[in-house]
Amino acid sequence: MLDPQMWQMITKAFGETVTMVLWSTLFSVILGIIPAVLLTLTAPDGLRPNKPVYSVLSFVVNVFRSFPFIILMVIVIPLTRAIAGKAIGTRAAIVPLTISAIPFVARVIESALRETDPGLIEAARSFGASDLQIFTRVYFKEALPGILAGIILTMISLVGYSAMGGAIGAGGLGDVAIRKGYQAYKIEYLIATSAVLIVFVQLIQSIGNWIYNRLS
């Protein structure tokens, strides 16, 4: 358990996991907000109900959510190469991770936004607020804690997905656990990587809860 070589490897892998998770969370939130806002706007109870737009967008989001991550990673290789400049490595893994998280983020932010009390929207309209003002000052204001909880959920599920990053040479804790722990029968690697992952996930959740409580 105190093998310095193992811990050296795990430290490096932890850095790779953190890189993959943070960047893909950031990009997927930025890109996921767009479909989330469109879904909220065009939903039957939205500010601009539009059934065709809502149904099509909703279908596309579901299609992307149904792809197994390992398959998605392979399918998007050309895109990965175009964006990251290469198809393997930690940086390259951020592309499929982001793409797989966008529809997830879109759904969790949409559901947080749509939980806003319709009475508040009506009150804002009665004061002559424009749709943009209603979005920024009512929807996002009220839904912020829910959106944050959704982002935390996304981050934690990205920790899980990033374990598959090893398949395209991205490294990370999951990769160490699979190669060293599972395939090379080194039980101490399995235990150590799992322990680090548990602590990492707990940490994300605790920080998330702390911010959530501050916000709500």
Place this chain on the structure above:
Amino acid sequence: MIEISHLCKRFGELTVLDDISLTINYGEIYGIIGQSGAGKSTLLRCINGLEKYQSGSVKVDGREVGALSTAELHKLQKQMGMIFQNFNLLSRLNVFDNVALPMRFAGLNPRKPEHRERILELIELVGLSDKLKARPRELSGGQKQRVAIARALVLNPHILLCDEATSALDPRITQGILSLLTRIRDEMNITVVVVTHQMEVVKQICERVSFLKDSRLIQEGRPEDLFVMPNADINAFLGKTDETLPTTGRNVRIFFTENAEEAPVISMMARDLNVDFSICRADLNDFRGQILGSLVLNVKEEDAPRVLAYLKKAGCIVEEGN
């Protein structure tokens, strides 16, 4: 001034407003009363353009609400405040920021001294100066409605629309809100339109009232005109269809439509005619300080003609029962 004429509104096949015409004068407290589903909230929302209508006209200060562009409508809405049954405060904003919200929509910075002063003045008016930093969940229902009232007034509207504003509050808190609304009208000289299903509210603060039933306007007038001698529809609304009165003797109902000064007439009659009777029902109500309503006397069959003649001679409005 709000002028509504021949207003019709449908949701698909369902008619919710059917040929409604009424005029609300500047500075009056006007009530719209009826059962849930009668169309009164929809009528209120046609006044500030939250609902569109198919035909007829809604004019606020001479301007047709349905014909305004979006920008003009937003401008008009800023001249009308609205309060709601469920208060509709933003849970993540404190009292100050909730009251400030319409200012932000109007592009005014609430931190500017003159705007800040206006907000603080209104919070003071509604009696919540010690709760500036409180969030809505720390407030009682009555306090929440007070915040909503301050919020509705922050852009100095000349019309205040109240949608079942006291329906979620207990009777004592309702009194406080009603006297606040009357005070606001008196001090700021604004028009107040009150939608409610509570007769108490109409009796106490409204100068005129419309009674809506099944999407139609059944009767309009002073609350005392509608409720002292109610017609069949209003009786049904008030749940007074199953009065139990004595089946022997004769029941005589006396209406007090002006002031209860007429009340001594009963004891005078007892002395003058030397008759015995029982008072089997009294339905007296406080209409903005005037006690009005009706009394039902049960008199012996043989005394009835004398009693009726006496009361009519004394100028009472009487109705004979069985």
